[in-house]
Amino acid sequence: MSYHRPTDLAHALEIASQPARTILAGGTDYFPAKRQGQQAETVLDVTAISELKSLTKGPEAIRFGAALRWSDIIRADLPAAFDTLKKAGRQVGSVQIQNAATMAGNLCNASPAADGVPPLLALDAQVELASAARGIRTLPLSDFLKGVRQTALGPDELLTAIIVPTPPAGAGSSFEKLGSRDYLVISIAMVAAIIRQNADGRIDDARIAVGSCSAVAQRLRVLEADCLGKHPDQVAVKPDHLSELTPIDDVRGSAAYRLDAVTELCGRAIRKACGDE
């Protein structure tokens, strides 16, 4: 029962290897989940670890330290393909939430409605996991997210960074979020798209991911393939393109509505990523 806020990673990994510790970053998911009478615990606060607070742009990849808050990412100077991520970040809760919550925490919390996941899937992001005993491993984000509130994070591991391979030069991106109100809203559905067009305007690279319509957000591979060689306004999104999705009925909307809306949102996301408003 103690609160640890280490400043270096080695010390943090030592604490992480203790049993029954809770990892805390921005706290925006930690506190709402607290229950009356919950026993005190060992908390590992990762926000002071210097190695986790940097954003590094390399020739082949951009590395986001796990302690970066959404507002750090929104303000960072990044290529246009990251606009989808920034736009998602600006719709995570509110300014208050963005100033506290981390992108890494959004992944570790593994909500089906996590706003950060579709853009990062579209960006082919990888996550870097570290433990004192086994060192460092990297996993594609799609392998890290296992299900509702389930990840591949080991009991002694910390997520230390999100690594995004340099996206195709010249690609544009977009993020479409559907909710019942402005601000502070959990998505009914969302679509992230990163699209590159060739010189005559035909799509030659398409990455499209949908959130809130399955246990884990999904890339729409069939749709992506269908986009290739077409002008954005020639892309017609059809039910077949949505086979990866398994939406549910909940208070925010019915499953049928979600599929219907996603069809529209995908078309809009593709066109917006191509600069057509």
Place this chain on the structure above:
Amino acid sequence: MNKLDLKSGTRFKLNGASVDVFPEVGERLSETLRERLDCRDVKIGCDAGDCGACTVLMDGAPVCACLTPTHQAADAHVETLAGLHKNDPMTARLAQQFEDHGAAQCGICTPGMMVSATALLREKTTPTEAEVQDALGGVLCRCTGYRKIIDAVMARPGLTDDPKGQVGSFIRRLDGAQKTSGQELFSDDIAPPGTLEILVIRSPFPRAAFVFGDIDTFISDADGLEASLTAADIPGRNAFGVIPQFVDQPVFAEGETRFRGEAVAAVIGTPEAIKALDPADIPVTWTELPAATDIHTAQSDEAAILHEGRDRNVMCGGFVQCGNAEDALDKAAVTVEGHFTSGFVEHAYIEPEAGFARMVDGRVEVYAGTQAPVMDLEALEIILGCTREKIRVVPTGVGGGFGSKLDISLQPFLALAAMKTGKPVRLTYTRTESMQSTTKRHPSDIHLKIGADASGKISGFSFFGAFDTGAYASWGPTVANRVPVHASGPYRITDYLARSQGIHTNNPPAGAFRGFGVPQSAIAQESLFDALAEKLGMDPLAFRIENALQDNVPTVCGQVFSQGVGIRECLKSLQPAWAAERKAAEAFNSKNDVLKRGVGIAAGWYGCGNTSLPNPSTIKSGIRPDGRVVLHQGAMDIGQGANTVIAQIFATALGVAAQSVLLVGADTDVTPDAGKTSASRQTYVSGAAAKLSGAALRARILERMNIADDAELRFEDGVITASDAGGTHRLDLAGLDPDQDGFVFRAEETYDPPTKPLDENGQGSPYAQFGYAAHLAVVEVDTRLGTVKAQKFVAAHDVGKAINPMLVEGQVQGGIAQGLGMALMEEYIPGRTENLHDYLIPTIGDIPPIETIIIEDPDEHGPYGAKGLGEHVLIPTAPALLNAIYAATEARITSVPATPSRVRAAIKALGT
């Protein structure tokens, strides 16, 4: 308490000064600030980052203190509203802007709003409206409708406070400065840190049997637990209710619970012990029982009867009839009919229920937010089994009420705990506890048929509304009575039949919520009026004007007002906007295939005060020997502005500036009963009493000084100076004997509105006055997604006389925001939407510009002609929005909220 473990100590800068604290593991910064560092200006609304009330700056960046581990504040600079107000001239200026615009109503969100705005203004001195919305999007407000907050942050020109402060003038709220500086004390701000706390044990099921184990041993074995409370601890009757014939709700359920969240017991202990207490460890055995959670199941043969003697779970009904509706419908040239439904709506004030109680000289004192202090006291008399001399109810600042804080909630727990332990106690509901256990707006299930003759005159109106009143009566009988009286809308209908029923279910009690069922019935009536106009080929506005009530025309209750019926003028005032906005929408739609705009209108009326029942207010005032004018203002200000409006009326009658009056609040030990803040009655009824009180005080002074009626009075240090045609006269107050209240002059006057009982057909004079309203809404519908975005409102309100036009606008904008929420997004589902991220209320991004048109058709009974306003506002909003959606899409939404899912389904059903 504080472990002196230096390793876990946290040092940070708080409002410029270094502080050291020793937080528990995982302690929230909001708790540290409020309970360890006396920053009660940091408000807690949800403990989940959903409301933003607790916003503080951490190294300049706004964060929710409730989501910030105190340890993470190490070495940071934390700034709260009170500190910023003191240290940053920009925040102090912003406070002035907030006051000039009336941007703080109840004031509970004001710290969050102002701290967030400070962060924005530090980055950008002249932000755009969109930037203000982005910066403040994380702070919810339930009172203002946000527009005045935007105006204040953008430093748009505000009012110039009229120093005379008379009726009809813009003045700042008299209690505004304490709200914008973080000084106002709300219900959770009274208890000293370390006060014993109460945890209420609640039913996890809609209906359950339960048996207690050995609670006494559980308490005595646990460190820090002092006592428990169950039904067995209630010295008086284990029952409360707001209507004498329907007192049916237990403080603690006995044997069986009737709704999820119903209290069965409470545990009292130190803050540490209560924090560590897992409810599952308390020895209670639950057996879930079959429950009826909708009105149809509740009326079936299989359903258990919730209350003996209420067959088929029908609590009561209402009935109004005039002419012959069936005949008239048969004869009508056209008829329309429809079935309309709505769900539970949560009040969602940003301040959850909280309070403090203590024993003083053998009496129990209860400090809590309330809309009805004397009703609270009367309820406690029955529960505690003692006379009122033994009880003192001291209202705190109220962080929003909207009807729910008319009922007692935690007051009995506080009083019983203080009496049992003999020690001070406190209790603060969690957001979920507040949502589960307090009243809601009644879900409605309405069938309505309306006819018209070929000329467009209404011919026949047949209404049946069933309302889910939940597990207990609360204000359900009032809803059942009010709806048939109001379901006609403000129109002349000669052949009318309206029936209503309140049905018990195993849902939370439905009670009072701004409009008492009338917003629900207005959705049906105003939607069908549009359908009727369309069928007749008439313009919807012209159709309404044609059928609108006017002076000397009987209502459906046969009541005839010879004056003050302002609905036609309200409707007519919308004509320019109706023409212009429809033309603009048409132009927009001709260029857009996916986004479609529509313009809708709707009207409403609302009777002020109790329905055909006595409804008095008493206002006491006096002059102290030092010359200070004192007003005992017992009309609870829950944000709507009674402290200012009642003072303006009183001051005008006395002949002084409202700003010079010293207000004494609704403490039941010192202030007479000004009735409940309900039924839009305070401006009218308490205002009328305040006018009488001011006039009587003035008359006594004039008589004593033997001067003319038109004399001008001045109250200064111990002297009253009067100037009339005869010159200037002085009265030295030091020579007069003060009475037991310390007054040398005093007046105490009561006003009760003249009403007459309704007969078996609902014919009579239910209200002394009605207020009237008509709204125009412009929406934009994304036809592929079903999302609806309001673009603009024009709202015309006949208020008789606007005592303070700024406060009128505040009521209008706030009511529209609640109406929009009900129309588009709000539905409380027990067990599923028990927090403010699953239950959505409008944010600052959802409320478009609102133009308020104030119509003043004076009422003969109202003070200076004033009529009530609070509830009137949200009655037309929802149907105006639904009519606008129809105008945009041809999709008729008959079930609210009109969520994207529902709107899209309705559009798809058109097959276009």
